[in-house]
Amino acid sequence: MKNIRNFCIIAHIDHGKSTLADRLLQETKTVTEREMQEQLLDDMDLERERGITIKSHAIQMNYDFNGETYKLNLIDTPGHVDFSYEVSRSIAACEGALLIVDATQGIQAQTISNLYLALEHDLEIIPVLNKMDLPSAMPEEVADQIVDLIGCEYEDILKASGKTGEGVLDVLNAIIKRVPAPEGDPSEPLQAMIFDSVFNPYRGIEAYFRVYNGELKKGDKVKFVNTGKQYDADEIGVLKLKPEAKDKISAGDVGYIISGIKVAKEVKVGDTITHVDRPTNKIVKGFEDVKPMVFAGIYPVNTDEYEELRESLEKLQLNDASLTFEPESSAALGFGFRCGFLGMLHMEIIQERLEREFDMTVITTVPNVSYMAHLKSGEEQAITNPSDFPDPADIDYIEEPFISAQIITKADFVGQVMNLCIEKRGIMKNQTYLTQDRVEIIFELPLAEIVFDFYDRLKTVSKGYASFDYYPIGLHASNLVKLDILLNGDQVDALSALIHKDNAFTLGKKICAKLRELIPRQQFEIAIQAAVGSKIIARETVRALRKDVTAKCYGGDISRKRKLLEKQKKGKKKMRQVGNVEVPQSAFMAVLQLD
Numbered sequence: 001m002k003n004i005r006n007f008c009i010i011a012h013i014d015h016g017k018s019t020l021a022d023r024l025l026q027e028t029k030t031v032t033e034r035e036m037q038e039q040l041l042d043d044m045d046l047e048r049e050r051g052i053t054i055k056s057h058a059i060q061m062n063y064d065f066n067g068e069t070y071k072l073n074l075i076d077t078p079g080h081v082d083f084s085y086e087v088s089r090s091i092a093a094c095e096g097a098l099l100i101v102d103a104t105q106g107i108q109a110q111t112i113s114n115l116y117l118a119l120e121h122d123l124e125i126i127p128v129l130n131k132m133d134l135p136s137a138m139p140e141e142v143a144d145q146i147v148d149l150i151g152c153e154y155e156d157i158l159k160a161s162g163k164t165g166e167g168v169l170d171v172l173n174a175i176i177k178r179v180p181a182p183e184g185d186p187s188e189p190l191q192a193m194i195f196d197s198v199f200n201p202y203r204g205i206e207a208y209f210r211v212y213n214g215e216l217k218k219g220d221k222v223k224f225v226n227t228g229k230q231y232d233a234d235e236i237g238v239l240k241l242k243p244e245a246k247d248k249i250s251a252g253d254v255g256y257i258i259s260g261i262k263v264a265k266e267v268k269v270g271d272t273i274t275h276v277d278r279p280t281n282k283i284v285k286g287f288e289d290v291k292p293m294v295f296a297g298i299y300p301v302n303t304d305e306y307e308e309l310r311e312s313l314e315k316l317q318l319n320d321a322s323l324t325f326e327p328e329s330s331a332a333l334g335f336g337f338r339c340g341f342l343g344m345l346h347m348e349i350i351q352e353r354l355e356r357e358f359d360m361t362v363i364t365t366v367p368n369v370s371y372m373a374h375l376k377s378g379e380e381q382a383i384t385n386p387s388d389f390p391d392p393a394d395i396d397y398i399e400e401p402f403i404s405a406q407i408i409t410k411a412d413f414v415g416q417v418m419n420l421c422i423e424k425r426g427i428m429k430n431q432t433y434l435t436q437d438r439v440e441i442i443f444e445l446p447l448a449e450i451v452f453d454f455y456d457r458l459k460t461v462s463k464g465y466a467s468f469d470y471y472p473i474g475l476h477a478s479n480l481v482k483l484d485i486l487l488n489g490d491q492v493d494a495l496s497a498l499i500h501k502d503n504a505f506t507l508g509k510k511i512c513a514k515l516r517e518l519i520p521r522q523q524f525e526i527a528i529q530a531a532v533g534s535k536i537i538a539r540e541t542v543r544a545l546r547k548d549v550t551a552k553c554y555g556g557d558i559s560r561k562r563k564l565l566e567k568q569k570k571g572k573k574k575m576r577q578v579g580n581v582e583v584p585q586s587a588f589m590a591v592l593q594l595d
């Protein structure tokens with residue numbers, strides 16, 4: 001055990017975690033030059049294309065230091081807020097953390113929030129200034145920030161570049177010297193914590209765990225404490241570039257287990273694995289289910305693909321336990337599913353995976369958060385879908401989820417950032433100057449206002465010099481109404497949205513104007529109206545189309561005509577017939593595209 005080091009890499013998004021991890025793998029010869037490709041651990045196509053880490057990854061390296069061989073278990077963590085629950089689990093499996101800070105950017109919101117998570121778990125922090133190869137690096141300034149933040153010595157801060165490989169050996173040596181070896185007793189009952197899982201279509205779920213006490217042997221009968229399910233440890237092993245089967249994994253070490261689990265839901269990150277015969281009474285603390293934050297309807301464009309969509313969602317869920325869905329129906333869109341996501345990025349990823357991996361063409365409706373209606377009858381009703389909004393006459397009050405947001409920006413932009421937060425119904429809680437030029441602002445905001453375009457807006461008003469992180473703080477009473485949209489007099493349920501009463505009038509007007517842009521002209525006039533209850537608050541008209549689209553192909557050229565029709569057909573793929581009006585996918589998201 002004294003030659004094991006378990007560590008993770010934490011950082012703000014894009015500060016270079018994955019790239020530095022690549023260099024560590026190369027330096028320890030865990031991968032050969034031939035196997036090496038950029039951001040090796042981000043193995044999903046989508047992760048590669050978007051250049052982001054979605055899932056945590058774990059990998060074991062061997063490293064010789066002072067004549068001894070050390071086993072280094074590295075756990076790479078995702079940076080985006082939508083996936084931050086993964087970070088906390090990964091951190092719990094380690095004794096040390098490399099805190100990567102981009103030397104050109106300095107400390108950002110997630111640097112701080114991830115650092116706090118690491119400190120909560122008593123991890124040894126090794127600060128690393130990364131991207132030192134860039135001329136715009138400001139090592140002194142950023143080192144000052146780090147010393148202020150964690151109270152370390154200047155000499156403790158390493159300098160590195162994931163790009164050139166500078167300083168990578170120092171990082172490895174510091175891991176051996178500064179991260180404590182794991183403690184634990186191999187003779188005690190088995191106590192292991194699951195920190196991640198991946199889906200393998202051939203072998204089922206591989207769960208990754210860290211053993212705190214005891215030993216897990218191949219073939220053992222094990223139990224997952226929180227789900228109560230029992231399994232045989234069919235295969236156990238360590239995570240090299242590829243899984244490497246072993247007969248035994250002991251206290252202090254990190255490994256994987258394959259036990260014929262087919263459903264991702266059965267493997268809960270944070271759950272404890274123990275033996276059926278000699279269970280541990282030490283359950284790893286902090287177990288929590290991941291709760292979806294954003295909900296939206298997903299409908300097949302072709303109504304007869306409903307069953308196919310269900311199967312696709314089921315398969316995706318095997319792979320991504322944080323996706324939830326249940327059937328719903330809409331008068332406008334027919335049968336579909338109300339899905340729950342961790343955030344907007346997660347929603348985009350699910351939609352994209354449905355299209356790429358399952359070849360589904362889907363319509364996604366306006367996303368919303370989950371509200372709680374307290375009825376006069378004393379009943380409570382959770383609302384994840386605008387069409388479940390109770391009759392206003394029956395409502396006592398409604399609550400909506402709030403978050404505490406931490407924003408770090410330059411002093412020059414404080415005014416604009418505050419205006420944005422206030423516009424989004426935020427309440428300022430605190431403002432601290434971290435340095436002369438860097439300010440931390442804490443706001444409480446409704447989740448509904450930040451899940452959509454807040455981050456983009458924040459980047460715009462701060463010219464990119466603001467970083468943002470948040471965590472939920474519970475429900476607060478709020479004055480909400482349901483805004484309905486009518487097309488030619490018919491209410492389209494899939495276009496309804498729940499919004500704050502004070503915004504209803506302006507939003508109603510903006511949505512109608514946006515829909516007028518998005519709904520193509522058709523053979524007849526289309527009236528677009530916004531209503532709250534029976535009161536119409538805005539109206540726009542899409543004028544009728546006069547000319548035949550093919551008319552401009554002056555008769556003769558049949559192939560051009562066909563091309564044009566083909567093109568139209570393709571464009572139509574993402575259209576849904578609602579009553580007699582053709583509505584494009586973009587219209588269902590109109591609320592999100594308002595200026």
Ligand code: GTP
Nearest residue numbers: 013014015016017018019052053079131161162163
């Ligand atoms: P997430 O996984 O999305 O949280 O990001 P990350 O922190 O893993 O960052 P990643 O390694 O993907 O790097 C972000 C960008 O910075 C990429 O374009 C890298 O090529 C670049 N980058 C990373 N390290 C260095 C470095 O040391 N020098 C320079 N010049 N660029 C770097």
